[in-house]
Amino acid sequence: xxxxxxxxxxxxxxALSLMVVLAAVGVFLHTKLSTDVDITLERDLxxxxxxxxxxxxxxxxSGLSPGHTEDLExxxxxxxxxxxxxxxxxxxxxxHVQLLTPEQLHVAANQELxxxxxxxxxxxESVRIFAKPVQAxxxxxxxxxxxxxxxxxxxxxxxxxxxxVGLTAALLASCGIGYWVSGLAxxxxxxxxxxxxxxxxxxxxxxxxxPLPVSPVNDEIGRLGRTLNDMLDxxxxxxxxxxxxxxxxxxxxxxxxxxxxxPLAIIKAEVELAQSETTKDDDLSATMASIAEETDRLSGLTxxxxxxxxxxxxxxxxNRESMRVHDLLAEVAERGRCRAQLDARTITIDSxxxxxxxxxxxxxxxxxxxxxxxxxxxxxxxxxxxxxxxDAVEIQVHDHGAGFTESYLAHPFERFAAAPxxxxxxxxxxxxxxxxxxxxxxxxxxxxxxxxSVTLSLPLSPTRAVAAPGIHLSAPATATDQGQQWSAH
Numbered sequence: 001x002x003x004x005x006x007x008x009x010x011x012x013x014x015a016l017s018l019m020v021v022l023a024a025v026g027v028f029l030h031t032k033l034s035t036d037v038d039i040t041l042e043r044d045l046x047x048x049x050x051x052x053x054x055x056x057x058x059x060x061x062s063g064l065s066p067g068h069t070e071d072l073e074x075x076x077x078x079x080x081x082x083x084x085x086x087x088x089x090x091x092x093x094x095x096h097v098q099l100l101t102p103e104q105l106h107v108a109a110n111q112e113l114x115x116x117x118x119x120x121x122x123x124x125e126s127v128r129i130f131a132k133p134v135q136a137x138x139x140x141x142x143x144x145x146x147x148x149x150x151x152x153x154x155x156x157x158x159x160x161x162x163x164x165v166g167l168t169a170a171l172l173a174s175c176g177i178g179y180w181v182s183g184l185a186x187x188x189x190x191x192x193x194x195x196x197x198x199x200x201x202x203x204x205x206x207x208x209x210x211p212l213p214v215s216p217v218n219d220e221i222g223r224l225g226r227t228l229n230d231m232l233d234x235x236x237x238x239x240x241x242x243x244x245x246x247x248x249x250x251x252x253x254x255x256x257x258x259x260x261x262x263p264l265a266i267i268k269a270e271v272e273l274a275q276s277e278t279t280k281d282d283d284l285s286a287t288m289a290s291i292a293e294e295t296d297r298l299s300g301l302t303x304x305x306x307x308x309x310x311x312x313x314x315x316x317x318x319n320r321e322s323m324r325v326h327d328l329l330a331e332v333a334e335r336g337r338c339r340a341q342l343d344a345r346t347i348t349i350d351s352x353x354x355x356x357x358x359x360x361x362x363x364x365x366x367x368x369x370x371x372x373x374x375x376x377x378x379x380x381x382x383x384x385x386x387x388x389x390x391d392a393v394e395i396q397v398h399d400h401g402a403g404f405t406e407s408y409l410a411h412p413f414e415r416f417a418a419a420p421x422x423x424x425x426x427x428x429x430x431x432x433x434x435x436x437x438x439x440x441x442x443x444x445x446x447x448x449x450x451x452x453s454v455t456l457s458l459p460l461s462p463t464r465a466v467a468a469p470g471i472h473l474s475a476p477a478t479a480t481d482q483g484q485q486w487s488a489h
Contacts, residue, residue: 007182014178015171022167033159037152042114045130048145052079056143057136078127082142084109089141097122099129099144108142109133116149125150188221192228199232267291318359318439320462325386325393326351328360332367333384339375340382347371351386354393356460358440363458366436367397369429370454374399378452388460392442395456403448412446430454 004012078099079092086105088095099117100108107113108131118126127146134141192212199211211232215222271291326349333347340347367384374382380400387394404412413434433456434444442458 007179007186010182011175011179014182015175018171018174018178022171026163026167029163030156030160034156037155041128041147041152042130045114045128045145045147048077048079049130049132049143052081052143052145053132053134053136056081056134056141077148078144078146080144082144084133084140084142094123099127099146100131104131105142108144109140117146126153128152188215189224192221192225196228263295267295318362320357320359322355322357323360325354325356325395328363329367329384329386329395332364332371335368336371336375336382343375345375345381347382347384349384351384352388354386354388354460356393356458357462358458359436362436362439366433366456367395369433370397373429374401374452377401380451389457391461392457392459395458396453398449398451398453400451403452404446409446409448413444 077092078094080088080095080099081090082088082105084105086098086100086102100115104113104115110133112132113130115129115131116126117123117129126149128149129144129146131142131144134143195212212225212229214225214229329349329351333349337347371382371384374397378399378401383396383398385396385398413431430444430446433454437444437456437458440458441462442456445455445457447453447455
């Protein structure tokens, strides 16, 4: 049944339902006709019994004898006048046959009685007997009449045959109509299927195109069409998002390949120079130093890419511990103090006594990135400020340079966007800062406030647990993002 087409299943279900209805109608009609035939038969028997009663009242009782009387009907319909003890006074036929049993005769002597007698060796066919008591000339009699049941059976059989043929024909005709109507009902579904089969990727890409026709009537077909169009619209949006993600991934891979190619090319050139016979000891030492520098750069870039990949998959691991924010800022400031002194600049700390639960190494790495960029691309003193704000701590790195450009503020976390003023750097700094901050459940914001200002808002207590294989970062190295004079490593 489950393998049949839905049109056939609907037709069969309709046929079974109609068969039950027609069978019930047939049984009702047959029962009604049988009852009507019985009522007619019994009415005729009563009428004949009344005639026989009138004959009995008019006749002389002395003339009654157990023989044929012309007023009585012959053979097929038997009529008898009996005494209460069962003696036949007159009979149309079968005067020698006792039609009633003693028990039935006793009942008939007191009240009207209908009884069916089947055919036997004495009677050729089944009959229905009607008997009733009659009082005439001071004596009691029993009037008995019969009628054949064979005619009744033949009539009912004929009617049953007509009913069977008629209802069967009605069933077959109704099933044909049901099959045709179900085809009409399913035609819109078939139209939807054909249109859906013809939909191409270009059709889904066209946002102004309605892929499937929708019925204006709010019925099952109309709702199905609207639901399918909504589903196709979601597929279109998912494809657009997927396409955009793939484009970003391709661009990311291209930029990463470019960034990795440069240190590798330098290392290869330096190795070839070191292998040259003309290389002197001083040149060899400088070559080894250059190779070490490029190796560190390559290692740092690899670590950054691993961190961003883990962050994108929400697998960035955090080793949380309780710490004073002031101590964290002091540690970061100490790393850049020598470099700031070479430029006659200072790093100041302004922090309250807030305590947070976070990953010290990762936060130090993120803040070190921000501080190095402030020293590289900013001007004036660098300020590390921390203040509690509700259930969070806001840590700000601020310098007094020219600040961010408007174009850079529009997309500050874009990866591999190096500052044109330097031509170096991976352009991953702010992206890494954002990844680390969001892994702690916080957020990063940028602003121009008499210089460049980057603020990290971190919750006091952990809000998210991220499990992953550990990725340990080395101390930050200088790099740039897209900005006018300030960029994140």
